[in-house]
Amino acid sequence: MGVYVLGIAGASGAPYARRVLEQMLVAGHDVKVVITDAGRKVLEVEENLVLTGNTEADTPVLLEWSQSEQSTDSVEMYHHKDVASPIASGSFPFDGMVVVPCSGGTLGRIAHGISSGLLERAADVCLKERRRLVLVPREMPISLIHLRNMTSVTEAGAIVLPASPGFYHNPTGIDDLIDMVAGRILASLGIESLVMKPWFGPEPSSYSDSEEGIH
Template sequence: MGKYIVGITGASGSIYGIRLIEELLRSSNEVHVIVTDSGKKVMEYETEYDMDGVLRKIEEHKDRIKIHNIDNLFAATASGSFKTDGMIIMPCSMSTLGEIANGVSKNLLGRSADVCLKERRKLIVVPRETPFGTIHLRNMLSLSEAGAVILPAMPGFYHKPQSLNDAIDFVVGKVLDALDIENNLFKKWGHDEY
């Protein structure tokens, strides 16, 4: 169906990115994944997965996923001629957010985000930090003004989550909604259930 880039950085909450990858693949999309070195460390610390474990978890979809080396600036995602339906950085550290907001492309993740902005493709940034400092807020404003969607990892509670997975799915569902991808990860407000 679609072609998406998913970035995972060293911010807390790599499980969000893992769940997003699963849902994008489940919806028959092609997914290109870029994980920072810190993102790999945090993933191993916070979850039961390393990147090999993530790949085993999604084994049935391996023909539609490509893991890119963070330092490979010759990867397809670094070029505007590589057409995608959008990029999601989930979770996004304040360091990565600051680099992108200021046009710094030190690695493939930053370059791919820069390509999305310059080509006017959807870029969704999911910051995972609290509280936000003034510099963080300025950088988010700069990205928003450049066309990015700032979608903080803030689970809602009107759907009455029963588990941590429900709270995670709420945020992933909000990202999918922003991409116009149908999903049932949480009950939408205004439905008869409320």
């Protein structure tokens, strides 16, 4: 099974991270987690998840939050200042990384190679080793600076996957919207999941004959 890095930065969208973590574990992968200080703040605000920054104590709390039934062996947390941890080195093999949610600040630092913490360094490693890196920014509206940073990371090989769920699957609740983003993230990393619902066109009954052909 694979080894994936899950970075959580301080943008809105903590529920996406929860679903991605759960599904990575359900698929049998090992997950290395690194969370910025602002990421911890957002987890508290949006998910009522209180992490102390002590990774040993936080690991079981994070695992319970993910709602997966995997043992703590599958999840390893690193402190975002621990730049001596394995994922800071290209010599440590991992299959890919996602930063979800990704703040404008973290996006900018990755785009400029400013590895001031472990999350950015691990992303930098992904780019230099030509490994899959998925960044999930959440901002509205977005500035020219954000756009330029998205262009830079895309040119360097990353996938920018904005947290903007579509509505063509006729979501019936927030969970469906979360799954739409989480499913695309997992698919971009090459991880199979039931969360990803491919689009095969509209149900025949969902539009009338007179509307046929109008899209």
